[in-house]
Amino acid sequence: MNRKIPVLEIFGPTIQGEGMVLGRKTMFVRTAGCDYSCAWCDSAFTWDGSAKEEIRMMESEAVLTELKTIGGENFDHVTISGGNPALLASIGELIDLLHSQDMEVALETQGSRWQDWFVKIDDLTISPKPPSSQMNTNWDMLDSIIARLQKNHISLKVVVFDEKDMKYAEKVHQRYPDTPFFIQVGNEDLQEDQPDQLALTLLKRYQWLIEKVMASEALNHVRVLPQVHALVWGNKRGV
Numbered sequence: 001m002n003r004k005i006p007v008l009e010i011f012g013p014t015i016q017g018e019g020m021v022l023g024r025k026t027m028f029v030r031t032a033g034c035d036y037s038c039a040w041c042d043s044a045f046t047w048d049g050s051a052k053e054e055i056r057m058m059e060s061e062a063v064l065t066e067l068k069t070i071g072g073e074n075f076d077h078v079t080i081s082g083g084n085p086a087l088l089a090s091i092g093e094l095i096d097l098l099h100s101q102d103m104e105v106a107l108e109t110q111g112s113r114w115q116d117w118f119v120k121i122d123d124l125t126i127s128p129k130p131p132s133s134q135m136n137t138n139w140d141m142l143d144s145i146i147a148r149l150q151k152n153h154i155s156l157k158v159v160v161f162d163e164k165d166m167k168y169a170e171k172v173h174q175r176y177p178d179t180p181f182f183i184q185v186g187n188e189d190l191q192e193d194q195p196d197q198l199a200l201t202l203l204k205r206y207q208w209l210i211e212k213v214m215a216s217e218a219l220n221h222v223r224v225l226p227q228v229h230a231l232v233w234g235n236k237r238g239v
């Protein structure tokens with residue numbers, strides 16, 4: 001079995017800017033490679049080849065060493081994102097190692113693949129993709145992932161850009177009514193390099209999304225959130 005993990009970024013501590021553990025102080029490990037290619041992916045460098053020279057094949061021990069070099073003693077929570085970390089069997093070992101250091105581990109994935117190590121994750125976010133992404137949801141896979149994680153701390157997070165995405169969010173929530181549900185503002189200005197300008201646009205989008213959700217009978221037991229890191233730091237990488 002390949003023990004190595006293709007790593008693109010290790011950064012933090014910062015705040016978890018999205019979803020069910022919003023605001024939690026955390027480190028990030030971002031893996032390379034994705035089985036999707038969302039039209040609006042804010043981390044396309046993980047799969048479009050533009051950062052392929054930056055990928056490092058690292059063993060779990062080396063990831064932990066770097067987390068400690070960068071974060072010192074100032075963290076007890078690590079978020080694994082990507083790309084899609086669920087492509088990698090080798091993440092299981094990293095989770096065990098982090099747990100052995102009394103750290104909590106969170107995961108960001110889209111629900112297209114299962115790994116047995118999912119059950120060890122402390123905060124697991126599944127983010128199925130709406131029509132605007134131009135990806136197709138594998139509902140059988142999503143059903144089986146949610147069913148197998150009933151005892152875990154999980155949430156669903158759907159990014160919404162438009163009316164069709166709203167309908168998709170309603171469908172996901174109606175299909176899994178018992179899973180905590182988050183609706184996230186879509187950032188369509190991925191080229192904007194002025195954080196103040198982006199924040200204005202995102203706050204307007206947030207207002208639009210709040211109004212849409214308030215008007216929906218199908219979306220009552222939900223939380224509506226922006227990407228807080230995008231409001232604070234804009235489109236900057238590694239924050």
Ligand SMILES: C[S@@+](CC[C@H](N)C(=O)[O-])C[C@H]1O[C@@H](n2cnc3c(N)ncnc32)[C@H](O)[C@@H]1O
Pocket residue numbers: 034040041042043081082083084085108109110126127157159184185186187188227
């Ligand atoms: C970059 S993805 C990596 C993890 C995994 N591939 C996934 O999509 O869940 C992390 C989160 O960012 C969200 N995201 C990506 N691009 C976005 C954008 N332009 N606006 C808002 N959220 C975005 C994804 O939906 C996902 O919830």
Ligand SMILES: Nc1nc2[nH]cc(C(=O)O)c2c(=O)[nH]1
Pocket residue numbers: 014015016017018028043081082108229239
């Ligand atoms: N601060 C911060 N919060 C995040 N939540 C999810 C992120 C991701 O890219 O997966 C992310 C990220 O890149 N930065």
Ligand code: SF4
Pocket residue numbers: 034035036037038041042043044046082083084110
């Ligand atoms: S699934 Fe996640 S990492 Fe992959 S393309 Fe979509 S948003 Fe980007």
Ligand SMILES: [Mg+2]
Pocket residue numbers: 042043
């Ligand atoms: Mg991100």
